[in-house]
Amino acid sequence: MIDAFPHLLAGLDFRILPEQIMNGLFVGAIYALIALGYTMVYGVLRLINFAHGEVYMLGAYVALFVSYNLGFGPNGHATTSSVANLFLMLVICMVVCALIGVIIERFAYRPMRNASRTSALITAIGVSLFLQYCGMLFLPISPPPSIDEKVNPFRGTKVVTLIPAPAAFNEKIGQMQPLADKADKAYADYMTAHTGADEFNLPPEGQALKDAKQTADGGVLDAQNAANSKSVSVNIRYGDLIILCTSIVLMLLLTYLVMFTKRGRAMRAVSHDFDSAALMGINVNHIITFTFVLGSSLAGAGAMMQATFKGTAITTLFGVLPGVKAFVAAVLGGIGNIPGAVLGGLLMGVAETMVTWAGYSRWSDAVAFVILIGVLLLRPGGLLGSDKVEKV
Amino acid sequence: MNDYQQRLVILAALYVTLAVSLNLINGITGQFSIGHAAFYQIGAYSAGYISHRWITELGHSPPRILWLFGMLLAGAAFAAVAGLIVGLPSLRLKGDYLAIVTLGFGEIIRIAVQNTDALGGAYALQQIPKIYPIWLFWILAITCIAVTRNLIKTARGLTFLAVREDEIASQAMGVNVTKVKVTAFVLGSAFAGAAGALLAHYEGDITPGMFAMDTSFIILTMVVLGGTGSITGSIFAALFLFYLPEYLRGMKTADGSALAVSGATVVASLLMVLIAVVCLKKILDSHWGDPRRRGAAYAAVVVASLVLVRVLVPIVGLFKPLSVMQVPTDQLRMVIFAVSLIVIMLLRPQGIFAHHEFSWTWLKRVFHRGDGPRTEIAS
Numbered sequence: 001m002i003d004a005f006p007h008l009l010a011g012l013d014f015r016i017l018p019e020q021i022m023n024g025l026f027v028g029a030i031y032a033l034i035a036l037g038y039t040m041v042y043g044v045l046r047l048i049n050f051a052h053g054e055v056y057m058l059g060a061y062v063a064l065f066v067s068y069n070l071g072f073g074p075n076g077h078a079t080t081s082s083v084a085n086l087f088l089m090l091v092i093c094m095v096v097c098a099l100i101g102v103i104i105e106r107f108a109y110r111p112m113r114n115a116s117r118t119s120a121l122i123t124a125i126g127v128s129l130f131l132q133y134c135g136m137l138f139l140p141i142s143p144p145p146s147i148d149e150k151v152n153p154f155r156g157t158k159v160v161t162l163i164p165a166p167a168a169f170n171e172k173i174g175q176m177q178p179l180a181d182k183a184d185k186a187y188a189d190y191m192t193a194h195t196g197a198d199e200f201n202l203p204p205e206g207q208a209l210k211d212a213k214q215t216a217d218g219g220v221l222d223a224q225n226a227a228n229s230k231s232v233s234v235n236i237r238y239g240d241l242i243i244l245c246t247s248i249v250l251m252l253l254l255t256y257l258v259m260f261t262k263r264g265r266a267m268r269a270v271s272h273d274f275d276s277a278a279l280m281g282i283n284v285n286h287i288i289t290f291t292f293v294l295g296s297s298l299a300g301a302g303a304m305m306q307a308t309f310k311g312t313a314i315t316t317l318f319g320v321l322p323g324v325k326a327f328v329a330a331v332l333g334g335i336g337n338i339p340g341a342v343l344g345g346l347l348m349g350v351a352e353t354m355v356t357w358a359g360y361s362r363w364s365d366a367v368a369f370v371i372l373i374g375v376l377l378l379r380p381g382g383l384l385g386s387d388k389v390e391k392v
Numbered sequence: 393m394n395d396y397q398q399r400l401v402i403l404a405a406l407y408v409t410l411a412v413s414l415n416l417i418n419g420i421t422g423q424f425s426i427g428h429a430a431f432y433q434i435g436a437y438s439a440g441y442i443s444h445r446w447i448t449e450l451g452h453s454p455p456r457i458l459w460l461f462g463m464l465l466a467g468a469a470f471a472a473v474a475g476l477i478v479g480l481p482s483l484r485l486k487g488d489y490l491a492i493v494t495l496g497f498g499e500i501i502r503i504a505v506q507n508t509d510a511l512g513g514a515y516a517l518q519q520i521p522k523i524y525p526i527w528l529f530w531i532l533a534i535t536c537i538a539v540t541r542n543l544i545k546t547a548r549g550l551t552f553l554a555v556r557e558d559e560i561a562s563q564a565m566g567v568n569v570t571k572v573k574v575t576a577f578v579l580g581s582a583f584a585g586a587a588g589a590l591l592a593h594y595e596g597d598i599t600p601g602m603f604a605m606d607t608s609f610i611i612l613t614m615v616v617l618g619g620t621g622s623i624t625g626s627i628f629a630a631l632f633l634f635y636l637p638e639y640l641r642g643m644k645t646a647d648g649s650a651l652a653v654s655g656a657t658v659v660a661s662l663l664m665v666l667i668a669v670v671c672l673k674k675i676l677d678s679h680w681g682d683p684r685r686r687g688a689a690y691a692a693v694v695v696a697s698l699v700l701v702r703v704l705v706p707i708v709g710l711f712k713p714l715s716v717m718q719v720p721t722d723q724l725r726m727v728i729f730a731v732s733l734i735v736i737m738l739l740r741p742q743g744i745f746a747h748h749e750f751s752w753t754w755l756k757r758v759f760h761r762g763d764g765p766r767t768e769i770a771s
Binding site for chain 2: 121126132372
């Protein structure tokens with residue numbers, strides 16, 4: 001099978017596969033944060049909250065403006081940053097996004113509660129378009145790196161070697177390195193001895209030393225390249241690690257809130273059966289507001305991290321594609337199912353980077369929709385969702 | 393007629409075709425497709441590519457009008473096949489799931505075209521011969537209206553309405569639900585494809601950006617605003633929503649430059665709409681008084697909000713950046729679409745015309761106050 005398609009495998013570099021998978025997880029963590037908002041709102045209201053992507057977009061703008069106020073604006077003078085700055089941005093983003101989510105629910109979705117689901121969906125599309133295009137009138141465009149990189153005190157990359165090169169290669173480098181150092185030193189000594197000598201027009205003995213140095217250095221470089229081509233390592237940016245860790249912490253917090261608090265239990269009851277929950281004395285309006293607070297604040301956190309650590313350009317269309325992809329992730333995991341959204345988000349991120357890795361980067365946006373259609377046709381309930389067919 | 397007026401007349405016909413054909417799927421059959429631009433795009437690109445590739449090789453031998461007619465059929469055929477492909481999964485999905493699949497299908501088509509170099513990739517499919525007799529555009533629109541209108545008058549068409557009202561009940565009554573849904577998709581997308589074919593031969597160059605998600609949403613707004621299920625509504629809404637931005641764009645100040653309003657005016661108007669909608673919704677839900685008094689209350693709210701906006705503009709203008717900012721009126725296009733979508737959904741979810749259609753007997757009834765058949769279809 002594989003032999004039949006050598007041209008498909010020819011361009012694949014399996015040594016960068018682990019790194020690509022890690023990158024997929026970092027991208028997927030953000031999708032998972034957004035997907036949680038979709039899935040919780042769908043679980044409670046049975047509504048695809050199209051405006052969720054726009055809450056995410058506004059979160060990025062909040063992060064941008066907070067960073068301006070911290071002195072990282074176009075005319076900013078701040079040069080160093082600290083964890084406190086990042087934390088402040090994160091918290092303000094989450095709070096403001098929660099507020100926006102609640103306002104959208106109060107003014108657009110609550111009046112539609114008893115209308116048909118199609119009407120509610122069209123309202124959601126309307127809100128989404130409104131925020132996109134009205135924002136376009138009032139909000140600036142911030143080209144990448146959208147938020148000043150100096151905000152992030154942890155820049156740089158960590159190299160983790162998974163499979164080191166065979167010892168023979170290192171030995172060879174070890175043998176060649178002293179020779180190269182020696183040649184370098186000889187040449188440097190010659191140059192200090194003959195100050196003012198033209199580097200490109202040396203007398204024969206100088207030229208001989210220069211050639212020897214170049215050959216030795218080239219040999220070491222070749223040996224290093226040979227060793228690198230046999231080793232597998234992963235480059236991880238610290239910013240990406242922060243994304244992953246923060247996402248995990250937020251998801252654990254969410255799990256605690258939903259599974260182990262009274263309000264979380266009420267939320268699960270409402271998503272299970274709206275009317276019965278109301279009859280049992282649960283204030284459904286409060287629970288729906290609570291759901292929007294949770295979902296929107298997670299989107300805000302995702303937006304802040306995406307804008308700060310990835311430096312994506314901030315426009316009012318910032319949330320459209322991530323929003324749609326996160327929705328697909330929620331469907332993939334089983335909409336209404338919280339662990340499903342996380343799983344779906346991570347899978348979606350990995351699938352996307354895999355497509356890029358395979359050399360079809362221009363198609364990476366289409367993958368989400370192909371997955372969506374595949375899931376809906378083969379397993380409409382999603383990976384972790386129930387198979388229960390919707391009854392009329 | 394100058395070029396600009398010609399353009400308005402031509403594009404209006406295309407939008408009417410698109411709105412009515414989407415109404416066939418969304419309003420009359422009760423499916424929920426929000427990716428109509430995909431079929432429009434398939435029609436435009438298939439017809440455009442055939443023309444671009446072969447018309448010169450044929451050396452203009454066929455009469456151009458016949459060629460265009462053939463391309464129209466080709467665009468319709470390609471889009472119909474696509475409609476069949478999307479229609480088939482619609483058997484398993486309903487409501488919002490179907491909506492998101494159609495949206496995804498639209499995006500897949502757009503990305504596929506963007507990555508196909510033979511179709512001009514992300515730039516444009518260029519040098520399509522320009523053939524655009526205006527009457528053909530309107531013949532297409534009228535054909536689309538006539539087919540849809542006559543369809544729901546036939547026994548076969550009533551099955552479409554039955555599927556909309558209750559799928560399970562209509563199945564029990566012997567309606568082939570599968571066939572009805574697929575027919576609706578194929579028919580609706582064929583008309584959209586034909587419109588696309590004409591667009592390609594009118595514009596000469598087509599880009600994937602012309603068929604992005606917001607085009608789908610504009611068509612959807614037209615259907616929803618007019619009333620899902622009402623052909624009359626779709627036509628009026630398509631014309632209204634198409635001409636409104638053009639009217640705004642055409643507005644000039646005294647010195648001939650494009651008209652711009654201040655940011656304060658925009659914000660004040662949005663606040664006014666918000667307040668007016670909340671008040672109207674309260675009256676609507678309260679079942680207060682008799683119809684005449686309620687009508688008076690609606691009128692009072694509208695008048696009060698028009699006064700309110702006058703008061704609000706200077707107040708909002710106290711916030712300096714807003715009063716300094718100038719917004720060209722043509723940028724308000726999508727904002728107006730979005731606001732009208734939300735307002736219509738909040739106040740009249742069934743759309744302006746609801747399920748009503750224009751009819752002569754209705755006109756007679758209005759003027760003579762006599763008895764006549766109601767215009768509502770199968771409610």
